Amino acid sequence: MAERNHSSMAEFVLVGFTDLQELLFVVFLLSYLTTLVGNLGMIILIKTNSQLHMPMYFFLSHLSFLDISYSSSIMPKLLLGLLAERNVISFNGCITQLFFFAMFGTTEAVLLAVMAYDRYVAIRQPLHYSAAMSHGVCLQLVVGSYTAGSLNALVHTSALLQLTFCGPNLINHFYCEVPPLLLLSCSDTWLNKMVMAVCVGFIITTSVLAILVSYTCILLTIWSMRSAEGRHKAFSTCASHLMAVALYYGSAAFLYFHPFSRHAGDQGKTASIFCTVVTPMLNPFIYSLRNKEVRSILRRALEKLLSCLYSHRSRSNRTEASISCHSSVSRRNKADT
Template identity: 80%
Template sequence: MAGGNHSSVTEFVLLGFTDLQELLFGIFLLMYITMLVGNLGMIVLIRTNPQLQVPMYFFLCHLSFLDICYSSSIMPKLLSGLLAERNVISFNGCITQFFFFVVLGTTEAVLLAVMAYDRYVAIHEPLHYLVAMPRGVCVQLVVGSYAAGSLNALVHTIGLLQLSFCGPNLINHFYCEMPPLLLLSCSDTRLNKVVMVICVGFIITISVLAIVVSYTCILLTIWSIRSAEGRHKAFSTCTSHLMAVALFYGSAAFLYFHPFSRYTEDQGKTASIFYTTVTPMLNPFIYSLRNKEVRSTLRRAMNKVFCGYSHRSRSNQTKAGITCHGGVSRRNKADT
């Protein structure tokens, strides 16, 4: 890290994707809309149904919120850049985007570990689950996740602000990320790279260790269940979380632990697409399709909406003087 920022660069040009931009715009727009609808739907479903007011869904609600913010810190700029001839972002805008991206990404990584611990408590102590995970503890765990994300982002952002960027200002990426920014700096970035690997390595190691320990205890608990149906039910509640963990940690580890000597921008962009776009889009479907309670609650909500719509339609028909008998519509006698 240099002694202070003496950058002559006031803006960066995000090269993003240079081929098939119109096609990619349509694909990414569809993915972004799907992500918004899926995660907003999950939040509304959890917040409005008393059956889902338990710690597991409290954490899942915050995961959906993080996915919305996480993806929204990247996708709008990516979509506008695919339509613009020159996708420019100011130096301050780039640093701001990077800060919030790291805050939200780190928070989600820690929250996934918290959710693994929550699953362990639910399976190991099912009768005392709500006592062991009261509302206050859940709130503290979520606040701690955000605190860890903010601290990690602050360390890296301060490190970037100490660097000088003398040019060129072309970022071969679709958002402001640490590895491509370090490649553009004209300062000595060795300390930044070491700090990045240490911080990311510490967070991923601690989080993955917590997940591994939690699921080891979960497997031991499931193994002690005598009923095959009970074992299947207990394990099925964890598979969706494991799928989300594999998608998120796999792509993040590939990007940040990939040696800089063999780092290529195309590899970085491919890995980034997974944990900034694909994973937030898939998470609500993974948790809803693999979770019986969410499926049944969603089914009841859809039936309620459909029945309400059908009731309003019948009311409108009655007001218009039309009644249906045996599938045949007839005017009321009063109209004749």
């Protein structure tokens, strides 16, 4: 029976979206390209400007990397599936996609809590900020985030590999995720559901609690500030992070609140679009448009790029004019002779 089940489940079919596939392909392709360009641009901007070599931007560069990785674990297969008549993924490919999706998603959830703590230290203890958030401490926090993500992904994939899949092999989703996969198993999935509820609940609860505690302390500190300008600057610094937190945790909470309900398929797809498409695409714009320092550096970088392009074009025009003039003189000299 195990061999027959394994051979029959050598591949899955991702149902995905059945309507308006051509339009969805264009929309998702543009969204994915925007995600790549926006987040990669943010990473390059942070790495190449010494003014942004601070803990907040160090974490932000890793957030951008996670957004690229998180989206890339889903979008290429989704785009290919929208062009194909039958979106097939192998069993090993499905498990691999699930692992990286869970790893990058969990790491981002933990990193958002780390970034809230960083803002707490910066506003609550500005004089000790450099010592409290040294490069070594920041590196440890980032490594801890990736470790938590890897462990969570390993737990889910290991538990899933213990199940037997008898059929059907139609996954009512556009990528491999735990809830729709459990619906296809002919094994007892009670333990898997409990593992998912405990792990996801623990990660979301602890991360949200850390964010709430950090921002409660931040708000109390801001409220006690005498300077209106200082309060405005502190609020402005935290606003972008709060928007990113609201987007990410709002869609994640909606996705996992009732994962096994009767209507989980369509609702799960909607929430997953926000997680895998909308949030990674909007994050760089949220942080760049809400941050005055990033906007200033980005403006100077664009002005420098445009200036270089204009100078190169001017030199090319002068070179062409010189060559044209030289050719004209040569023709006159030949005519005189």
